Amino acid sequence: MVVIGMFKIGNLRIRNPVFLAPMIDVTDLAYRQLCRKYVGMAYTEMIYISAILHENPKTKKLMMTNSNDKPIGLQVTGNNAEEFKELAKMNLKDYDLIDINCGCPSLRITGNEAGSYLLKNPGKIKEMIEILDNKIVTAKIRLGFKKNNVMKIAKEIEKAGTSALTVHARLANQGSSVKADWKWIKKVKREVGIPVIGNGDIKSGEDVDKMLDICDGAMVARAAIGNPLIFREIQRYLKTGKENKITKEEKLNEFKKYLELAKDYDVADINWIKRLGVEFLKGFKGAAKLREGFMLLKTYREIKDFVGKI
Ligand SMILES: Cc1cc2nc3c(=O)[nH]c(=O)nc-3n(C[C@H](O)[C@H](O)[C@H](O)COP(=O)(O)O)c2cc1C
Incomplete structure (x- = not known):
């Protein structure tokens, strides 16, 4: 079993390396509260930067957070440098960091050259990160859009000054039936100096344990839907090597x-x-x-x- 160490994302101390993934609809403030006790980090769902700038009531709800909801990342996507500049000027002190989504495969998003479309152009991601240089910025990526260019992306993103990188170990055109390829998470971890959070197919404490063998953090998405107590059992496993069945x-x-x-x-x-x-x-x-x-x-x-x- 791995020895769990603390790590830092920028100046943010991460006391628990198990992360709740950002998930559209699922990870609202209420859901995050259910998971909070057992996770080291959680995020809003992905929000379009233009929607944030328009400040409409629906977006405000998606952005809702409070003092119990810590640490919290605001996950955004977009591809327009001017909008990123406007975001940089906003007072976002309620959020501990801004995470740029470079992994969403939905046509609605890639059609606007955001989400996983950004993987085609690591230079563009770098530009966006640099614009947000007054905030702690992280990025969530996949291995590539249609072809694997994850090493290039990871290095560019690190160079731009990002404080951590989450790697969902699939290409953007691979659905969840394709097994996540963790060897790329390991390779990225070897190449970059920033914390790497691994994501894809984690379903148990044992999976988390294996992920923490190869990188700094483990992010759980689908296995937590309707099952927030999975995080309690993951913690139990990390401490004792055993999980209890959730009744x-x-x-x-x-x-x-x-x-x-x-x-x-x-x-x-x-x-x-x-x-x-x-x-x-x-x-x-x-x-x-x-x-x-x-x-x-x-x-x-x-x-x-x-x-x-x-
Ligand atoms: C319902 C749902 C919504 C998602 N929404 C987001 C999102 O808003 N932002 C994001 O970065 N990834 C999103 N994802 C992807 C997950 O964060 C995660 O990368 C992916 O599901 C792989 O992890 P898993 O194998 O643990 O499910 C979503 C996934 C699901 C199933």
């Missing part, structure tokens, strides 16, 4: 907490709460039937009552 009651309890938090912060609409609820209910006896009933619910009250009766 259905515990999962349900976490969903109940999410319902309260989502209401308090007003971060999620009913449709999203239902979609997420289905994730929490996976593995329950009669899950298909539960799901059917669940999806018919129309109000927050109905959801609370339904969950109360499970």
Whole structure:
């Protein structure tokens, strides 16, 4: 088992190397709060810089954070230098760092030459990072757009002054059915002097342990959807070499907490709460039937009552 050391991202001390990945819709403030106790870092979902500059209410909700939500990265994407300059002027002191998304494969994003499209042009990423030189900046990348140029990207990004790099070990055109290729994370770690956080296919404490053997941090995405207590079990594994099974009651309890938090912060609409609820209910006896009933619910009250009766 690896010995867990602290590391720093810029001047930010990271006490726990297990990170909650940024995930659109999933990692709102309420969800992050469920994971906080056991993660060393979390992020907002990816937000378009132009949306931040427009300050519309929906974007403000996505950007919502508070003093318990620490440390927190604001994840952004874009490709327009002028917008990056405007972002650099903003007061973003609520966030510990700005993470530039260079990995999103969605056509809506790459069509605007942002997200993973940036991987085609490491010089462009470098330019963006340099513009934000008054902030702690990190980047989340994939191995390349269609062909692997991760070593070049990593070196350019380091040269630009980024404080850490997250490597999702797939190409942008590879879906999640393609196994993440961790050997590239190891190679990047060998080549750069900044902290490297490895991402892709982590499902357990054992996976985290293996990831921490090759780089500084381990970032978990899909395995945490509807399962925030995975982070508790990861920590248990790192300390004891064993994980406990998360019980259905515990999962349900976490969903109940999410319902309260989502209401308090007003971060999620009913449709999203239902979609997420289905994730929490996976593995329950009669899950298909539960799901059917669940999806018919129309109000927050109905959801609370339904969950109360499970
Ligand atoms: C529902 C969902 C939403 C995601 N949204 C984002 C995002 O906003 N920003 C980002 O950098 N990556 C996003 N990702 C990618 C994940 O952060 C992560 O890189 C990827 O899922 C691989 O990690 P995993 O194998 O642990 O799932 C998203 C993934 C999922 C499944």
